[in-house]
Amino acid sequence: ANIDVKPGPGMHPDARAGRSVLLRVRDSGCGMPPEIMNRIFEPFFTTKQTGAGTGLGLSMVYGMVRQSGGHVEVSSEPGVGSEFRVILPVADSTADVAPVRSVADESLTGDETLLVVEDEESVRRLAVLALREHGYRVMEAANGAEALRTLGSYDAEVDMVVTDVVMPVMGGRQLVEALKPLRPSTRVLYVSGYTDDAVIRHGIQRADVAFLQKPYTPQELAAKVRHVLDGRD
Numbered sequence: 001a002n003i004d005v006k007p008g009p010g011m012h013p014d015a016r017a018g019r020s021v022l023l024r025v026r027d028s029g030c031g032m033p034p035e036i037m038n039r040i041f042e043p044f045f046t047t048k049q050t051g052a053g054t055g056l057g058l059s060m061v062y063g064m065v066r067q068s069g070g071h072v073e074v075s076s077e078p079g080v081g082s083e084f085r086v087i088l089p090v091a092d093s094t095a096d097v098a099p100v101r102s103v104a105d106e107s108l109t110g111d112e113t114l115l116v117v118e119d120e121e122s123v124r125r126l127a128v129l130a131l132r133e134h135g136y137r138v139m140e141a142a143n144g145a146e147a148l149r150t151l152g153s154y155d156a157e158v159d160m161v162v163t164d165v166v167m168p169v170m171g172g173r174q175l176v177e178a179l180k181p182l183r184p185s186t187r188v189l190y191v192s193g194y195t196d197d198a199v200i201r202h203g204i205q206r207a208d209v210a211f212l213q214k215p216y217t218p219q220e221l222a223a224k225v226r227h228v229l230d231g232r233d
Contacts, residue, residue, distance in 0.1 A: 144170030
């Protein structure tokens, strides 16, 4: 729906006044109490059992909407259901909108071979699809142990491993330590949605490695990968 966001006391703190487009998604599920609803956009916050998900879906939605200049509103009540409202600003004119391209930005493309290591399937699939769209040959693994098996059965060169920091079975740091003597020329890009303190506790000093913070957009991932491959990060 087309709406007009008006400034005033009731205006959402992240909202921009002006013409906007509203996308409303409503369910009739179990709903959420305030203590859960206030944390749903935090990376890795989840009410699922261990191993059933990492809670990155909503945080990535939130990040993408904010990068587009919009915001997300949520209302929920236990036993009633939840409603999500995504509000995106309308462009002032078609002249301000970049033409739609059917191919990826050529400056971010490549033909190198990459291995994406990520335990959250939806996030892994997004990363794999984004990088393939930019021309890369991409393999995937759900954790460090699976990544080592994949690398062990692949005879050709692997130019980069894009790995999550925290994963079950074997995390990113342990994977890289095992990888170095086997493939010393393979570049590494760490990704994580955890805070600095948590990342450091898993043996990663962000200042000393190539690192990308979750949530990220497909374009941000492609740009970071290209920079690392070119030796710019």
